[in-house]
Amino acid sequence: xxxxxxxxxxxxxxxxxxxxxxxxxxxxxxxxxxxxxxxxxxxxxxxxxxxxxxxxxxxxxxxxxxxxxxxxxxxxxxxxxxxxxxxxxxxxxxxxxxxxxxxxxxxxxxxxxxxxxxxxxxxxxxxxxxxxxxxxxxxxxxxxxxxxxxxxxxxxxxxxxxxxxxxxxxxxxxxxxxxxxxxxxxxxxxxxxxxxxxxxxxxxxxxxxxxxxxxxxxxxxxxxxxxxxxxxxxxxxxxxxxxxxxxxxxxxxxxxxxxxxxxxxxxxxxxxxxxxxxxxxxxxxxxxxxxxxxxxxxxxxxxxxxxxxxxxxxxxxxxxxxxxxxxxxxxxxxxxxxxxxxxxxxxxxxxxxxxxxxxxxxxxxxxxxxxxxxxxxxxxxxxxxxxxxxxxxxxxxxxxxxxxxxxxxxxxxxxxxxxxxxxxxxxxxxxxxxxxxxxxxxxxxxxxxxxxxxxxxxxxxxxxxxxxxxxxxxxxxxxxxxxxxxxxxxxxxxxxxxxxxxxxxxxxxxxxxxxxxxxxxxxxxxxxxxxxxxxxxxxxxxxxxxxxxxxxxxxxxxxxxxxxxxxx
Amino acid sequence: xxxxxxxxxxxxxxxxxxxxxxxxxxxxxxxxxxxxxxxxxxxxxxxxxxxxxxxxxxxxxxxxxxxxxxxxxxxxxxxxxxxxxxxxxxxxxxxxxxxxxxxxxxxxx
Numbered sequence: 001x002x003x004x005x006x007x008x009x010x011x012x013x014x015x016x017x018x019x020x021x022x023x024x025x026x027x028x029x030x031x032x033x034x035x036x037x038x039x040x041x042x043x044x045x046x047x048x049x050x051x052x053x054x055x056x057x058x059x060x061x062x063x064x065x066x067x068x069x070x071x072x073x074x075x076x077x078x079x080x081x082x083x084x085x086x087x088x089x090x091x092x093x094x095x096x097x098x099x100x101x102x103x104x105x106x107x108x109x110x111x112x113x114x115x116x117x118x119x120x121x122x123x124x125x126x127x128x129x130x131x132x133x134x135x136x137x138x139x140x141x142x143x144x145x146x147x148x149x150x151x152x153x154x155x156x157x158x159x160x161x162x163x164x165x166x167x168x169x170x171x172x173x174x175x176x177x178x179x180x181x182x183x184x185x186x187x188x189x190x191x192x193x194x195x196x197x198x199x200x201x202x203x204x205x206x207x208x209x210x211x212x213x214x215x216x217x218x219x220x221x222x223x224x225x226x227x228x229x230x231x232x233x234x235x236x237x238x239x240x241x242x243x244x245x246x247x248x249x250x251x252x253x254x255x256x257x258x259x260x261x262x263x264x265x266x267x268x269x270x271x272x273x274x275x276x277x278x279x280x281x282x283x284x285x286x287x288x289x290x291x292x293x294x295x296x297x298x299x300x301x302x303x304x305x306x307x308x309x310x311x312x313x314x315x316x317x318x319x320x321x322x323x324x325x326x327x328x329x330x331x332x333x334x335x336x337x338x339x340x341x342x343x344x345x346x347x348x349x350x351x352x353x354x355x356x357x358x359x360x361x362x363x364x365x366x367x368x369x370x371x372x373x374x375x376x377x378x379x380x381x382x383x384x385x386x387x388x389x390x391x392x393x394x395x396x397x398x399x400x401x402x403x404x405x406x407x408x409x410x411x412x413x414x415x416x417x418x419x420x421x422x423x424x425x426x427x428x429x430x431x432x433x434x435x436x437x438x439x440x441x442x443x444x445x446x447x448x449x450x451x452x453x454x455x456x457x458x459x460x461x462x463x464x465x466x467x468x469x470x471x472x473x474x475x476x477x478x479x480x481x482x483x484x485x486x487x488x489x490x491x492x493x494x495x496x497x498x499x500x501x502x503x504x505x506x507x508x509x510x511x512x513x514x515x516x517x518x519x520x521x522x523x524x525x526x527x528x529x530x531x532x533x534x535x536x537x538x539x540x541x542x543x544x545x546x547x548x549x550x551x552x553x554x555x556x557x558x559x560x561x562x563x564x565x566x567x568x
Numbered sequence: 569x570x571x572x573x574x575x576x577x578x579x580x581x582x583x584x585x586x587x588x589x590x591x592x593x594x595x596x597x598x599x600x601x602x603x604x605x606x607x608x609x610x611x612x613x614x615x616x617x618x619x620x621x622x623x624x625x626x627x628x629x630x631x632x633x634x635x636x637x638x639x640x641x642x643x644x645x646x647x648x649x650x651x652x653x654x655x656x657x658x659x660x661x662x663x664x665x666x667x668x669x670x671x672x673x674x675x676x677x
Contacts, residue, residue, distance in 0.1 A: 109583060176668040298648035298649045298651075301644070
């Protein structure tokens with residue numbers, strides 16, 4: 001506890017159990033660190049994750065051995081896939097019992113190995129300060145990620161005293177993430193940029209992790225190039241800026257995917273050319289050169305070969321590019337991109353997303369999920385922290401909520417973890433109690449961590465939950481509609497859904513049910529006017545609605561489904 | 569697919585080997601053979617000591633020799649993924665050496 005406090009930790013999410021009891025007793029006997037008791041260890045990891053995404057500070061989790069540790073795995077894997085800094089402390093059975101199949105014993109280091117950046121076992125209590133220091137350093141530096149510290153119970157025994165010194169610096173000789181870029185590569189990149197006619201900036205979660213939003217904005221003040229963000233990168237470039245194309249990839253906008261496909265230069269910033277972005281890599285953007293800025297060597301040229309690789313904190317790399325570009329301003333003419341912008345504007349007007357749906361209040365047809373997101377956007381003035389779960393609602397939120405600031409869009413992009421939204425919203429609310437925090441979810445996802453409604457009651461967290469209820473596992477159903485002849489195998493459960501209003505009320509919160517278009521706006525305004533209450537808004541939407549555009553599998557970025565019967 | 573030899577220098581810490589072996593499995597690479605030795609003669613690794621500004625002590629580091637069947641295109645990816653592991657100090661194949669992500673001219677082979 002002492003070491004955690006010295007590391008600057010203010011908040012821990014956790015759940016006690018046998019092997020962690022010494023640590024829990026230490027928590028009881030101090031008042032510097034706040035411990036939040038969740039209802040399931042998965043909730044603890046997602047809450048810490050949400051806290052980390054919103055603040056940029058590492059999330060901290062404390063769980064017990066065995067089931068406590070294994071329950072945390074999904075949340076650790078979620079953080080790992082999205083490169084979120086997190087330190088997870090798991091209790092372990094006493095040293096002399098390890099390997100004996102003792103009660104609640106699991107090889108946590110073994111189980112978590114593929115989904116952590118690194119992990120530590122405490123073999124000697126004297127090592128705790130050093131290990132904690134190293135764990136936080138590893139979790140937060142380079143490409144961030146989760147780190148596990150497994151502590152056998154006897155290592156935390158109160159009679160186990162030693163001279164406590166907290167190290168000032170972590171010193172790991174075998175770990176040395178790049179910080180500053182190679183100046184030669186910057187020169188090459190700038191030369192490439194100066195001669196590009198159809199450049200696109202493609203920024204991802206790494207740009208947010210590196211807090212590079214200012215540098216990105218500044219760079220594009222010079223370049224005036226179109227910008228697209230990945231699902232993880234939304235908010236790093238203002239969505240309402242005229243150069244913003246929207247998200248790209250699987251459910252990206254028509255203009256973003258077309259621009260990427262037809263570009264002559266792609267400037268990839270903290271993005272990893274994931275399969276949801278590239279579609280078929282061999283057909284990806286055939287005419288483009290690629291400049292790739294990343295802190296992780298292994299992310300560059302993994303899927304798409306980079307012509308110019310720039311390793312370092314992308315914030316620093318961008319600054320270096322800006323500095324050099326400022327010296328070459330006479331060689332750059334924004335007007336050269338005019339044709340490119342015209343082409344993009346054409347694409348946008350041809351098949352861009354329809355942002356007018358919220359205006360339709362007719363009860364002649366069911367509520368559209370896109371309209372729900374747009375209403376939420378309007379009611380919150382686009383200023384909310386929005387967490388989401390996984391599925392259609394997640395894509396609608398990404399498409400229709402415009403994020404002008406980074407760290408406001410909190411979702412599980414890489415692992416795609418259903419159940420993430422509510423606990424992540426808790427983590428955000430703890431970090432920013434005075435900010436509006438919305439969880440846009442679906443009736444499938446919300447039921448995966450619904451127990452955390454109890455945590456929200458205990459700590460009085462007035463989150464707003466918008467349940468986009470289509471009475472089915474919408475994204476699964478969409479794929480079954482499109483690829484499996486409409487055979488809805490195990491994706492529906494209309495008759496067995498709970499009454500979410502009563503459910504919210506039973507946890508001491510407010511529930512509102514919305515079934516008609518004409519009620520939607522009022523219901524949302526009412527929900528958001530209740531500043532000190534958690535409100536669960538259960539909105540029944542058109543179950544037949546699909547997410548479009550959608551890339552046609554195994555093709556290029558210009559091959560998209562634009563609606564149920566229209567392909568590019 | 570050609571059989572290739574890799575050499576790794578890594579910290580001799582509990583769990584380090586399983587991270588390397590696990591990475592091969594996790595990323596779908598195949599191990600043909602594997603050999604581990606603790607290193608006590610550091611004369612060939614002076615360049616690492618110099619670059620890292622450190623002094624190796626007895627039993628502190630291990631040398632891993634791995635034979636693996638991979639394509640050319642995967643090779644660099646394997647080297648980079650291996651070198652990303654916190655406990656792996658340096659890794660070489662016939663052509664390339666990475667020391668904490670940085671390409672070096674020296675070779676461990």
